[in-house]
Amino acid sequence: MNEEFPPPAPTPDPAKGLPPVRPPSGRHIVQLFLVPGLIVGGAVAILLGFSWLAGGSRTPDQFLKNIDSANADIRWRAASDLAQVLKRDENLASDPEFALRLAERLQRALDELDRLEQDKAKIESTSSSSTGDVAKAKNALAAQRSYVQYLGACLGNLSIPVGVPLLTDLARNGRGSDPKLRALTRRQAVWALSNLGDGLKRFAKLPDARKAAVRRQLEANVDTASGATREWAASALAWVDGKGSLGVVQALADCANEDRDVFLRKQVALALNFWEGDAAEKTLAEDTLLRLARDTGRGERIEIPEGE
Amino acid sequence: MKSRLRLCAMALLLLAGCNRGGSVPVVVTGPKSPAGWEVRYQATVALARRGSDKVKDEGVWDNLTEMLEEEQQLRNFRRSTADGKEVSEAGAAHLTVITALQAINELHKKRPEMDLTGLNPALEKLTQSRNLAVSTEAKRTQQLLSK
Numbered sequence: 001m002n003e004e005f006p007p008p009a010p011t012p013d014p015a016k017g018l019p020p021v022r023p024p025s026g027r028h029i030v031q032l033f034l035v036p037g038l039i040v041g042g043a044v045a046i047l048l049g050f051s052w053l054a055g056g057s058r059t060p061d062q063f064l065k066n067i068d069s070a071n072a073d074i075r076w077r078a079a080s081d082l083a084q085v086l087k088r089d090e091n092l093a094s095d096p097e098f099a100l101r102l103a104e105r106l107q108r109a110l111d112e113l114d115r116l117e118q119d120k121a122k123i124e125s126t127s128s129s130s131t132g133d134v135a136k137a138k139n140a141l142a143a144q145r146s147y148v149q150y151l152g153a154c155l156g157n158l159s160i161p162v163g164v165p166l167l168t169d170l171a172r173n174g175r176g177s178d179p180k181l182r183a184l185t186r187r188q189a190v191w192a193l194s195n196l197g198d199g200l201k202r203f204a205k206l207p208d209a210r211k212a213a214v215r216r217q218l219e220a221n222v223d224t225a226s227g228a229t230r231e232w233a234a235s236a237l238a239w240v241d242g243k244g245s246l247g248v249v250q251a252l253a254d255c256a257n258e259d260r261d262v263f264l265r266k267q268v269a270l271a272l273n274f275w276e277g278d279a280a281e282k283t284l285a286e287d288t289l290l291r292l293a294r295d296t297g298r299g300e301r302i303e304i305p306e307g308e
Numbered sequence: 309m310k311s312r313l314r315l316c317a318m319a320l321l322l323l324a325g326c327n328r329g330g331s332v333p334v335v336v337t338g339p340k341s342p343a344g345w346e347v348r349y350q351a352t353v354a355l356a357r358r359g360s361d362k363v364k365d366e367g368v369w370d371n372l373t374e375m376l377e378e379e380q381q382l383r384n385f386r387r388s389t390a391d392g393k394e395v396s397e398a399g400a401a402h403l404t405v406i407t408a409l410q411a412i413n414e415l416h417k418k419r420p421e422m423d424l425t426g427l428n429p430a431l432e433k434l435t436q437s438r439n440l441a442v443s444t445e446a447k448r449t450q451q452l453l454s455k
């Protein structure tokens with residue numbers, strides 16, 4: 001070390017031909033700091049400008065507007081973007097109004113998925129249908145499937161359990177008559193439940209004022225909403241108040257009985273990492289896991305190729 | 309200058325060490341675990357993370373020790389190459405071992421009174437792993453369990 005950094009020697013006289021050493025002037029300081037500072041400041045301003053422009057579509061209303069778009073591609077892409085944003089945006093992830101609007105859209109999207117599947121089956125069975133008609137029906141079904149997938153993911157990335165009734169129903173029953181579609185929707189719902197189980201821990205970390213605001217909004221929806229929306233709000237409100245079970249552990253235990261899909265059972269085991277529940281649910285979860293820990297790989301492997 | 313060169317050389321060795329034996333796929337010989345091992349492993353990890361007594365139940369404990377067998381994991385995670393050979397997917401295999409080690413750490417934190425000495429031989433073996441991440445995690449687990 002001493003070889004590399006020898007002790008400072010007394011300053012020798014400047015060698016001949018070299019300018020004399022002088023302290024930096026004010027102009028030097030400006031050149032050294034102000035000019036680079038302006039360049040960096042300009043670059044940051046441009047970046048902020050771009051993010052402001054791109055962030056224009058990041059308001060809850062804009063998300064819902066894009067999700068409601070008549071264009072199927074815009075719909076599912078908006079749902080896909082939102083699923084990512086919800087992982088980071090604590091306010092949006094704990095916004096009961098927004099969560100309930102999303103759940104309503106998923107409910108409608110599932111009904112539409114059923115309709116499109118029936119349409120496709122009808123077109124395929126009609127001898128007069130052209131290959132173009134069949135392809136169009138398939139594309140419409142595929143886009144709707146993606147939309148449902150990402151909306152489900154959005155409900156799973158919230159920090160309040162508004163989507164639990166829908167997701168547990170999907171996990172138990174799936175959607176569609178096609179076994180692959182059914183298996184896929186069930187797997188996606190169990191995956192969303194895993195994320196939700198983990199995401200609910202975010203709610204506990206919110207400031208008390210935010211928790212109180214969430215509670216008030218849920219209560220208002222219980223008082224004013226009707227039908228399924230009211231039930232979803234009531235279930236989430238009971239969870240916020242620490243009353244009643246969400247029923248997720250029971251739904252996962254039911255899914256663990258699925259004999260046909262090994263992958264679904266594996267996902268159930270993963271999801272049970274994130275759901276504790278009350279004493280009875282803890283026992284149920286551990287009994288279910290014990291059964292899964294002795295799994296023999298029964299049933300067929302439902303392989304779903306990439307892109308399906 | 310010499311010390312800087314020495315530092316660079318050590319950093320390069322460390323980086324290379326992280327991937328010891330991982331860059332060249334190993335041709336797999338020997339059977340996979342019986343069918344359903346993916347489900348069994350996931351459930352075993354979940355039970356351990358929950359700090360459940362059932363970790364000591366018949367079957368579950370066997371799963372846990374099996375997950376700590378690096379060679380068996382290299383046999384479980386395999387893929388076929390274009391020339392028909394079966395090679396191991398080392399990344400996935402090592403991740404399984406590390407997941408099991410982390411689950412054991414969590415189990416010990418939640419249930420410090422639970423006797424986990426039966427895992428010691430497997431842990432000792434893993435500390436000698438050619439994979440740096442596995443050996444480091446195994447040493448960490450050994451340290452935690454010895455407290």
